Every structure is written in C-alpha cells, then in structure tokens.
Amino acid sequence: MTLDQTVSPTLDTAPWWTSAVVYQVYPRSFADSDGDGVGDLNGITSRLEHLERLGVDVIWLSPVYASPQADNGYDIADYQAIDPLFGTLEDFDRLVAEAHARGMKLVMDLVVNHTSDEHxxxxxxxxxxxxxxxxxxxxxxxxxxxxxxxxxxxxxxxxxxxxxxxxxxxxxxxxxxxHLFAPRQPDLNWENPEVRQEVYSMMRWWLDRGVDGFRMDVISLISKDPALPDGATTGAGGLGDGFPHFSNGPRVHEFLQEMHREVFDGRSGDLLTVGETPGVTWADARLFTDPARRELDMVFQFDHVCLDHGPGGKFDLRPLDLRDLKASMGRWQEELSEVGWNSLYWCNHDQPRVVSRFGDDGEHWRESATAWATVLHLHRGTPYVYQGEELGMTNAPFAGVHEMRDIESLNHYAEAIAAGGDPESVLRGLRTMGRDNARTPVQWDASPQAGFTTGQPWLAVNPNHTWLNAAAQYDDPRSVFNHYRKLIELRHALPVIAHGDFRMLLADHPHLYAYERTLNDDRLLVVANLSGTPHTAALDGDWSAVDLLLSNVDEPSIVNGRISMEPWSAHVFRKR
CATH class of the missing domain: 3.90.400.10 (Oligo-1,6-glucosidase; Domain 2)
Structure with a gap:
C-alpha cells in the first residue's frame, strides 16, 4: 500500500521532533573498534548504516566524557574531554559529521546534577x-x-x-x-550562580562543536530544598525518603528557564532538549514542556515503568496489571494533549529488556517484541528506541552476582544479604530488573562475541546471539528489526500519529490494548493482544471498511465490529 504523504496544516507549524524517532546508544556496549572489549566512538561510526537503515532521526549518546567509570560514565571528571576508553575529540567530531551526512542528529547526555569526585x-x-x-x-x-x-x-x-x-x-x-547517587558522584550546588554559569558555558561549547541538543540526566533533581530537612523514615538504620525535598525543587523551573536563555536562545530551532524527570506528575510535565515557558522540549517520566515495582522497590517484583498501564499511558496522553510533550519508551540503559519484562521471550519472542513496539510507537509523543530493542534483545541469563557489573545491583545485593535476605530471592529480582540486562553488548551477528568485539567484552554477550542478531534480521520481512522500521516509516508518513487525538478503547480489558488516533478525517485503530491466550476484541464505532497498515501476524479481519486476536498479535488499521 502507498501511504498518503499529504502534510496537514498541523504538521506545518509543529516542531520537527514531534514526528521524529530517537535511538539511544550506550557506547560501551554498542560496537568495539579496537578489540579492547569496550565499545567506542569509532565503533558507533562504523555501525551508522544500521541506524540509517532503521530510519531513526536522532542519536542520543550516553556519556563519553572523561570519567573514572564508577557509574559507567555518569560520573564525569571533565565535561569537555572524551574518555580515552571511547576515543578522542577527533573521533567524536567524525561521528557527528558522519551522522549529519546521513541525515541524523546527535544529542549528548548532560549529567549536571552531580560530577565525579575526581572532577x-x-x-x-x-x-x-x-x-x-x-x-x-x-x-x-x-x-x-x-x-x-x-x-x-x-x-x-x-x-x-x-x-x-x-x-x-x-x-x-x-x-x-x-551525593544522591554513589559516594563518588557528589551533587553540584545549583544555588551557586558560578556553578550554573560554568555548566552553561560547557553546553554552549558542545553546541558550537555541532551537537544537536541534550538529554538531561535527572534534571528534576538539581534544585534541593536548601533547608535539607529529614525525610520520612523508610529504610534500615533509620534512613529516610528525601525525595520530596530534592525532586522538582523550589527553583528547578527558574534554573531551566535561565538555561534556555543562556544556552539556547538565538540558536537554530533544530535542537532537541529532553529532561529525565524522576517523580514528576503530568501536571509538572506540562510546566516543564509548555513552549511558552521555554524550558524543555519533552520529558522522560517514570509512571509506567514503576507499575511492576512492589512496596520494596524495583527489585521487589510484582506482575504488571495491563489495566494499570493503560490508565497511566492514557492519562498522560489526555493531560498533555493541548500543552506539553512526552517521551515514549519501554527500554533504556536503566530498564530491563521489554520483551523479557512484559512479554514472552520464549515461544512468542518475535510476536511479543513487535506487539509491545506497536503499542508504544503509535501513541502521541516522541518514541525512543534503545539499542538492541529493535532486534528484540532479551534479558541476560546471569548465573550469579559475580557476572554483574552495575553498581546499583551490586550494592543492593550486598545490602540485602547483610540484612538477612534470601540470596536466590535477591538474585531473582536482579536478574529480572537489574540494569546489566540492558547493557550486554549489541548482537550484530552469530560470530564469537556477536560481532561486538574481537576481544573479551567488558560484560558477557548474551548466548542467544547465535540466532538473535542483526544480520539474521535485515532480509527477513517478518523480523523484529523490519517491524520497527515500518513503525518508524508510519510515524514519518502519517501526521495523525504525531498530531492526532487519542482515545483509549477497552480500558478495562486485562489483556487487550486498543486505541484510536484521529486527525481531521484520518482515523487509525491500534489493537494488540498482550497475552499468550487468544481473545476477541469487540470494537466501538464503525470499523467495517479499513485498510491494514501493519500487523505482526497473518492478516486479520474485522467482522461486525469484532476481531479475533491471536496470542501477542498487534494490528494497525486505517479507516477508508
């Protein structure tokens, strides 16, 4: 089918990033060019064809700054130097130039809530x-x-x-x-205007070098309550919850507006700013991303990725109730429909692999990976693809904590065992939710070390790379990779996806996720069965005359407003 390429008036005036797709690169695990077992800048440059083939618009580069690597680069010792682990400034400049030559922008990770203790x-x-x-x-x-x-x-x-x-x-x-994070990550005092001016100067330096914007790490934490009051006691040893006193603090909007004036005013409108904002509500997000306030273009929020956390936190596992997820996603769609903008994601360097977390990484691996992708990408917002997600990469089979590298997981294990926790139960939580799951090397092919490196990788390659890899998927029209590519093509081609109204359907169904997107006379229906059991969807409205834009299984049909849904099936229809 040929997609209608007509551009609506809405699209004429909308920022470019509303119809864009961002791809996150975690450099140490993407591609290694020199055989030392750690990914690097030249490795990224060598794999840009993969991203071009996928069709993404923006590369978000996790930190490559000089760092002692206490938290894999999120502890920065020099904001204006490249860590030798990843290459040189000349390598960085070459990567930016090559990305731009292929029509892609590059966004840096800005980590300015804290520095390294070696800064x-x-x-x-x-x-x-x-x-x-x-x-x-x-x-x-x-x-x-x-x-x-x-x-x-x-x-x-x-x-x-x-x-x-x-x-x-x-x-x-x-x-x-x-230090809100590790002891080797001391927090900057943003109350001090000298600190802010140094940060802004550094940001201007990178923009002048050709960078196209910033993803701002935990940016909602930069303003603390100067009184530093105690928090409600929640943890062992009398530790308390300080979050209400250091998140979304009293001057955070002032600081971001000042940053916008000092750094972004007078520059091209082609830049992108996205803030990672733990704990913000949709009401907060409207403030952060209202264009009239001149703060951020969009936020990362965490409502939807905390729904399977138990009372004890992320490693205290509980099953996801799909109705809760629909309520969260639907509310954000509704509340940001007139003002504000949201990022759409399941995965990143801090989250486990979605096909293992919410899907079925066994019998229905391909179907569940593509079903979750379909559900996400057709919402209003800017989708983010985390490296390997477009291949359906899964969580890793860690034999024990000795195979893990992440500081969060290692600290949690030591603390939980010291407090009398059952080792196997603690390991179960780490294997399911630990950040190392997202950080295993990208699986390029079936060769030793998955084509990631000729050396010994810093973190073990997932053994399923012998069949789950990019080379095996490029020429398979039903592959996870090609499904993602088609989803990105749809967003680029159809203004209804970026700009249409959103209406959740079947909100109370425990297994089906369905919604409508509408822009003028253009209507899309997205429906997915996010379970391993067949279901029948009874649809609202007249969907008797439709074109099937995309499906991850054999072609379905709608008869008298009802559609039979195979396990982990997902379909996108367009009203004729």
Whole structure:
C-alpha cells in the first residue's frame, strides 16, 4: 500500500521532533573498534548504516566524557574531554559529521546534577573549608549532638538511590558532602550562580562543536530544598525518603528557564532538549514542556515503568496489571494533549529488556517484541528506541552476582544479604530488573562475541546471539528489526500519529490494548493482544471498511465490529 504523504496544516507549524524517532546508544556496549572489549566512538561510526537503515532521526549518546567509570560514565571528571576508553575529540567530531551526512542528529547526555569526585571542581571544593569552590557542592557539618563519623551523624537521614546514606564524611575537613547517587558522584550546588554559569558555558561549547541538543540526566533533581530537612523514615538504620525535598525543587523551573536563555536562545530551532524527570506528575510535565515557558522540549517520566515495582522497590517484583498501564499511558496522553510533550519508551540503559519484562521471550519472542513496539510507537509523543530493542534483545541469563557489573545491583545485593535476605530471592529480582540486562553488548551477528568485539567484552554477550542478531534480521520481512522500521516509516508518513487525538478503547480489558488516533478525517485503530491466550476484541464505532497498515501476524479481519486476536498479535488499521 502507498501511504498518503499529504502534510496537514498541523504538521506545518509543529516542531520537527514531534514526528521524529530517537535511538539511544550506550557506547560501551554498542560496537568495539579496537578489540579492547569496550565499545567506542569509532565503533558507533562504523555501525551508522544500521541506524540509517532503521530510519531513526536522532542519536542520543550516553556519556563519553572523561570519567573514572564508577557509574559507567555518569560520573564525569571533565565535561569537555572524551574518555580515552571511547576515543578522542577527533573521533567524536567524525561521528557527528558522519551522522549529519546521513541525515541524523546527535544529542549528548548532560549529567549536571552531580560530577565525579575526581572532577577538578570537587578536588578543589574538598581541599579546604575556605576554598572558593567549597560552595560549589553541598557540604554540611555533622548532625547536632553527634561527632563526625558516628552512626546517625549524617546531616540528614536521606537514603541514596544506590543504597546507604546520601552523605559521606570527608575526614580531612570533618564535614559531609551530599551525593544522591554513589559516594563518588557528589551533587553540584545549583544555588551557586558560578556553578550554573560554568555548566552553561560547557553546553554552549558542545553546541558550537555541532551537537544537536541534550538529554538531561535527572534534571528534576538539581534544585534541593536548601533547608535539607529529614525525610520520612523508610529504610534500615533509620534512613529516610528525601525525595520530596530534592525532586522538582523550589527553583528547578527558574534554573531551566535561565538555561534556555543562556544556552539556547538565538540558536537554530533544530535542537532537541529532553529532561529525565524522576517523580514528576503530568501536571509538572506540562510546566516543564509548555513552549511558552521555554524550558524543555519533552520529558522522560517514570509512571509506567514503576507499575511492576512492589512496596520494596524495583527489585521487589510484582506482575504488571495491563489495566494499570493503560490508565497511566492514557492519562498522560489526555493531560498533555493541548500543552506539553512526552517521551515514549519501554527500554533504556536503566530498564530491563521489554520483551523479557512484559512479554514472552520464549515461544512468542518475535510476536511479543513487535506487539509491545506497536503499542508504544503509535501513541502521541516522541518514541525512543534503545539499542538492541529493535532486534528484540532479551534479558541476560546471569548465573550469579559475580557476572554483574552495575553498581546499583551490586550494592543492593550486598545490602540485602547483610540484612538477612534470601540470596536466590535477591538474585531473582536482579536478574529480572537489574540494569546489566540492558547493557550486554549489541548482537550484530552469530560470530564469537556477536560481532561486538574481537576481544573479551567488558560484560558477557548474551548466548542467544547465535540466532538473535542483526544480520539474521535485515532480509527477513517478518523480523523484529523490519517491524520497527515500518513503525518508524508510519510515524514519518502519517501526521495523525504525531498530531492526532487519542482515545483509549477497552480500558478495562486485562489483556487487550486498543486505541484510536484521529486527525481531521484520518482515523487509525491500534489493537494488540498482550497475552499468550487468544481473545476477541469487540470494537466501538464503525470499523467495517479499513485498510491494514501493519500487523505482526497473518492478516486479520474485522467482522461486525469484532476481531479475533491471536496470542501477542498487534494490528494497525486505517479507516477508508
């Protein structure tokens, strides 16, 4: 079928990124050009044909800055240098030029809530209580009535994202510094205008070098309540939940508006800014992404990827109830329909593989991978494809914690076992939800190490690469890769996908996910069976005369408003 290429008036004035698709590259696991077992910039450049074939518009590059790699590059020691692990600035410039030559933009990961403890700013800051950069980070004396180093002496009771307290004692000065993540990731003090100006100068430097924007890591955490109050006690050892005091803080919108003025005003409208915003609601997101406020283009929010977390957090597993997911996704579609913009994703470097998490990575691997892709990509918002997702890559079969590398998983295991947790139960949570699942090397072919490296990979390649790989999928019209390619083509071709109204159907059905998209006289129906059991969908409205745009199984039919859905089947119809 030939798609109608007519461009609607809505599309004429809409930002380019509303109909774009972004692809996230996690450099250390994408492609290794020099055989040291770690992916690098030249490896990415060598695989740009893959991304061009897929049809994506933007590459989001996870951090490649100089770093001691305590958190795989999210601990930055020099914002204006490339880590030798990944190559050189010349390699980076070549990657940008090659991406641009193929019609793709490149977005950097901006990590400015915190730095590495090896960053010169922090080295100076901790050198003396009187150093001019002391106030560039959050330093506090021990809690009143306690000696430095005593249990409970930390200035607040906040618990870190990576286990333990958010405060570490610097013995040389007798004060504690704040780190919401690992102790080697001290938080910058955005209250200090000198800090902000240094960040803005660095951002301008990268834009002048040809970068097309930034994905801003945990950007909603940069404004803390300066009073630093204790949080409600939730964890072992009296640790508490500081999240209400450091997320979406009192000056976050002021800081982002200032950033926009200082960095982006007067530049091309072809740039992209997306903020990772843990804990924000749809109401917050409207503020962050309302074009009139000049803050961000879109947000990453976490509502939908927390629905299978139990009371104990992400490693406390509970089954996903599809009705909860539809309620969350539908609400975000509704509330951002007039103002604001959302990112669409199942996977990234912090999330497990969707086909293993929510799908069936066994008997119905291909069908469930493509069903979840279909459901996501036809929503309003900008879709993000995480490397390997377009191949249907699965979680890894880790034999034990000794095969894992992620600091979050290793810290959680040590803490849970020390608290008396059952090792197998703890491992089950890590195997299902651990971040290493997303970080196994991309599976390019069936050769040793999956074509990722000629050396020993930093993290083991998934053994299923012998059949699950890019080379096996390129020429297979039914492959996961080609299904993603067709979804991207649809978004580029049909304005109704980027700009149409959204209406959730079958909201109370526990296994079927269905919705309509409408723009003027153009109507799409998306319906998927997200289970291993056949179901029949009874559809609202007149869908008797339709064209099938895309399906992941044999061609279905609609008879008297009812459609028979095979296990893990997904279909996209267009009203004639």
């Amino acid at each position: 010169p700013w922090f080295v100076e800051s901790r050198s003396s209580k009187h150093n001019p950069k002391r106030d560039w980070y959050w330093w506090r004396r021990p809690r009143e009535g306690f000696e430095a180093g005593q249990p409970g002496a930390e200035p607040t009771n906040w618990q870190s994202y990576f286990s333990g307290p958010t405060w570490t004692l610097d013995e040389a000065t007798g004060e504690y510094y704040l």
